[in-house]
Amino acid sequence: MVRKTTSRLADGRELIYFDDTEPYVSAAAVREAVDVRPLSPREPAPRSAASTRRDPVSGEWVTIAAHRMDRTFLPPADESPLAPTGPGQKVPGEIPDTSYNVVVFENRFPSLEGPPTTYRDEPLRQERSASGRCEVICFTDNPATSFAELPLSRVRTIVEALTDRTRELSALDGVRQVFPFENRGEEIGVTLHHPHGQIYAYPFLPARTQALVEQSIQHKQQTGRKLLDDVVAVECAEGTRVVLETEHFVGFVPFAAKWPVHVQLHPRRDVADLTELRDEERADLAVAYRELLRRLDRFFDRPLPYIANWQQAPVGEGRDHGRLYIELFSLLRSPTKLKYLAGSESAAGAWINDTTPEAIADRLREVATQ
Template identity: 35%
Template sequence: MSHADFPHRRLNRLTGEWVLVSPQRMKRPWQGETKAAQGGDRPNHDASCYLCPGNERVGGTHNPDFEGVFVFPNDFPALLLEPGGEAREGLLREEPACGEARVVCYAPDHSATLARMSDKARREVVNGWCDLSASLGAKWHHVQIFENKGAMMGASSPHPHGQVWAGDFVPTLVEREDGCQRAHHAEAGSVLLEDVIAAEEADGSRIVASNPHWLAVVPHWAAWPFETLVIARDDVRRLEELGDPARDALAALLGELLPAYDALFDTDFPYSMGWHGAPHGAGADCAHWRLHAHFYPPLLRSAEIRKHMVGFELLAETQRDLSPEAAAERIRDCIA
């Protein structure tokens, strides 16, 4: 048996946090929650969907009859343009937060997903991400682009869409990644995620998909069972820096990774994903950054059994059962 067959801890180089790996626990019986995954059979247009073309949203606004990517201000934003209240110092510290939010409809087809779209349609989504990062980054300190896919991940609508929240602050996790990348750059004189690419390619066991511009891996420190990290090979820090070849290559790589997810358990695979680029408020001081995306799917053993971040995970340290190497092999086996 190899080291990976026994309990051990792995360091997440992007956050500085440890992950407990317990592969032997995959043998334990399961009599806990089972939850039916969201099916993929949906109509092309749903008259009750507030994201479909031509339909009315809450408040009376009607969507246009859009044919591609459609972006609009979130009707229920988590951040408002003007700050309210005052900062409070001391033990119970507070500070105002402001910003704006967008909804990004990927396609007019209610039944579509990024996994089932064409490379051309996915490229339109990539362009939309890049444009929003640039336009909102010109006004705000950080732009967070993300997607919650599936009811299991809290998506309020099955229509293919993502969100963008831009604010006047750098969120905690991004700030943590910034600090770890900055420290590595100062100590090693190299870009952390560039070194990760080299290490993952030298090992090979966790690579899922690859092309000249991108690498998709189940990272050595993955927390979620089938988590993947998509890293730009080019020296880019934010989405808007991607050239046309890299944008084409990203659409193609997502066309390998996401259908493989669906094939794992023959289901419309749920996940939360998001882009991490250098905070726009950092200006030119971001040589340590490399653009990357995180995919966090919750499913563990089947379409009905998910990973629960509870108990030890909430109170002590992140823990996983399925080893990252085994997860990567299973995803690779599903790539056509």
């Protein structure tokens, strides 16, 4: 369905084109464009600037990435590193070809990179290399659109690309979770407006996945069932917060929604990650996901700053507790007001939501486009 072409950038980073089903974009028939920028070969960051450390008090792994301070910040349109190469570009970007459908490449300023190494392994002093991988995924070569406005065929290509990346990155040494996400909007600190997402391959279980695994182990012991299976079943049975149903997916606002706009999209059956979805499920996912994104921009009648994240099962230990779902949330609590994460949220970890999960669900149903 999708044609994958792998190449290398001038500094050795991998760049992969994912071209839509035939007819392929003409200029991309072979994808032989070469990155001619005079980039130095990449060197691994030293331990003093890049590592992951386990906080003994919380059990969380924190990544130290002190070598990324110079990364690009809101460049003018003709200097965008995500634009295709062409006469309109003052500064050549990351993508050598003159047009593309979907493209994935290794982040030039990665916080996670390379193979795993243990630096220290004492109970209160666990420190390892910041291994893994950070990739950028460009959803389109059109800088002026958004994910929600893409044609379905393109959304499908993105799903295929994320599936491919999940498969490939899961196979890297030491990777424990593949985490695709999209940050959208200046309000959440987006530094490039071009529609794009990121894929992090973590060498540890992020705190949220760690918490899921712990809760799921307890639930399994108590009931014999899988926690996320039961969560989906209970939400479907109650129905109060369900906002979208398709043949293979169900969208609902979580029972204890933390964010003023917050919704999740779960497959109806137990699927560990994107690679386990069947072809017809991936097609259905594209439809359901785009519909939810479109509702977000209608929620406050303005383009919504949001974080989209694709939760997938751990690689290796804990895998049977994970289950694919996609989550969308926003910090906007009115058309003009942001929710700030202050003392209670940031310092105590106690979220306060200024709306109710049921009110969020009501609004998300009200703004349905289909």
